[in-house]
Amino acid sequence: MPSRAIRVIGVLLFAIAFVYFIRLSNSDEPTQQEFTGQTMGTIPYTVKVISKESLPISYGIDSVLKAFNQSLSTYIPDSEISTFNRLDSLVYESEMFYPVLEKSREIHEATAGAFDPTVGPLVNIWGFGPDKSIDVPDSTQIDSLLRLTGFDRILFNTSFVAKQPGMYLDFSAIAKGYAIDLVAEFVEAKGVTNYLVEIGGELRARGKNLKNESWSIGIDDPLVAKNERKILSILELNNLSLATSGNYRNYYEKDGVVYAHIIDPRTGYNRTHNLLSASVFSSDCMTADAYATGFMVMGLKASIKVVEQDPGLEALLLFQENGEIKSYVSPGLKPAIKVLNSSNWEQ
Numbered sequence: 452m453p454s455r456a457i458r459v460i461g462v463l464l465f466a467i468a469f470v471y472f473i474r475l476s477n478s479d480e481p482t483q484q485e486f487t488g489q490t491m492g493t494i495p496y497t498v499k500v501i502s503k504e505s506l507p508i509s510y511g512i513d514s515v516l517k518a519f520n521q522s523l524s525t526y527i528p529d530s531e532i533s534t535f536n537r538l539d540s541l542v543y544e545s546e547m548f549y550p551v552l553e554k555s556r557e558i559h560e561a562t563a564g565a566f567d568p569t570v571g572p573l574v575n576i577w578g579f580g581p582d583k584s585i586d587v588p589d590s591t592q593i594d595s596l597l598r599l600t601g602f603d604r605i606l607f608n609t610s611f612v613a614k615q616p617g618m619y620l621d622f623s624a625i626a627k628g629y630a631i632d633l634v635a636e637f638v639e640a641k642g643v644t645n646y647l648v649e650i651g652g653e654l655r656a657r658g659k660n661l662k663n664e665s666w667s668i669g670i671d672d673p674l675v676a677k678n679e680r681k682i683l684s685i686l687e688l689n690n691l692s693l694a695t696s697g698n699y700r701n702y703y704e705k706d707g708v709v710y711a712h713i714i715d716p717r718t719g720y721n722r723t724h725n726l727l728s729a730s731v732f733s734s735d736c737m738t739a740d741a742y743a744t745g746f747m748v749m750g751l752k753a754s755i756k757v758v759e760q761d762p763g764l765e766a767l768l769l770f771q772e773n774g775e776i777k778s779y780v781s782p783g784l785k786p787a788i789k790v791l792n793s794s795n796w797e798q
Contacts, residue, residue, distance in 0.1 A: 479503060481645075483661045490516040490630065492526055494651040500638060501645035501661055508641055515637050519630045522547040525571075525621050536620060540613040551622055551629050551737065552607050558625075558741040559602045561757060566745030567602045567716035569614075571621035574714050577721065593719035600716055627653045628694050628740025635736075647688075648736075652695065655736045656688035665689050665787075670730060670767065671697075672776070683776070685789040686767070692736035696743035697728030697769075713747045724750040725770045732765040732784060742766075755779055 486498040486509045498512055522531040522545040531548055535541040543549055558566045573596050576588045599617045606613045614620065622629070627650045635648045635655045645658030647666050656666040665687040672683040686693075698713055715722045729746035733739040742764065746754035751770050758766045758781050765784040769776055780788060 496650040562745035565748035570716035624744040625741040628736035631736040655692040687787040694740035694743040695730040730767040
């Protein structure tokens with residue numbers, strides 16, 4: 452075949468492919484884009500967006516999370532919060548520090564001190580911090596750390612924050628939720644109305660998925676072995692955020708005694724009760740994340756009281772009674788629950 456004819460055929464094939472691509476890109480049918488990565492060290496994240504056009508937002512998502520870490524990660528030596536913990540006072544370097552302080556104060560007060568971002572040294576001494584050595588502390592050690600615990604001792608306004616020397620601020624119990632909200636706000640600013648943002652198991656959903664249905668998530672069965680996973684129920688997220696905290700995966704046993712990672716910042720001691728997990732739902736994930744931690748400290752009855760007094764909260768609380776899982780489901784959440792394992796589920 453003459454070379455000219457080959458060139459003509461090549462041009463025609465390119466033109467056909469280009470037209471096909473243009474038609475696809477202008478299609479009225481939405482598609483799902485998925486962006487994944489890691490943040491806060493090794494915590495995985497996933498962002499799913501439903502859109503009729505291709506959105507080049509991967510770099511933007513990473514930039515939001517990088518800025519978040521540089522402000523609020525205690526694992527970064529020169530982060531904003533690490534600087535504050537060294538110096539005891541700080542004029543804010545970013546716009547992220549103040550909102551999480553304000554939300555922490557709100558939920559610290561609402562939970563009567565059960566949620567407290569200054570509890571880190573107590574968590575560490577019980578063996579649930581970066582140093583995983585297990586050495587059950589004595590009352591003298593705990594009393595000394597309680598003098599350096601209490602979020603009401605953190606003084607701040609819209610431009611400045613200060614603390615007593617020796618105190619340590621750590622937003623790990625609220626950080627994932629806040630990071631999710633920041634990513635969600637970035638996605639919404641790009642015009643996306645249907646999305647799911649997930650970081651380390653915490654979620655924020657808006658709109659519908661690719662099947663034009665509400666986004667669905669699974670709730671783990673808290674009575675299976677520590678290294679196993681089993682879905683107990685499926686819930687539909689109708690424009691809600693979700694965070695879950697529980698005793699059933701982060702614990703250790705020493706001398707026949709089980710120690711869970713939930714430390715009561717008001718007493719300094721391990722908190723034991725029959726509440727196995729708290730899944731909290733709110734419009735923003737920062738609120739849900741903080742309340743999930745606070746509820747695990749408070750226990751079942753006190754947590755139910757908070758939920759029933761706050762119209763912005765919904766909760767699924769799983770607790771153990773006579774060897775069986777029972778649940779409290781707030782009224783507004785019941786229509787969203789699909790029970791899978793009904794033999795272990797009582798309401």
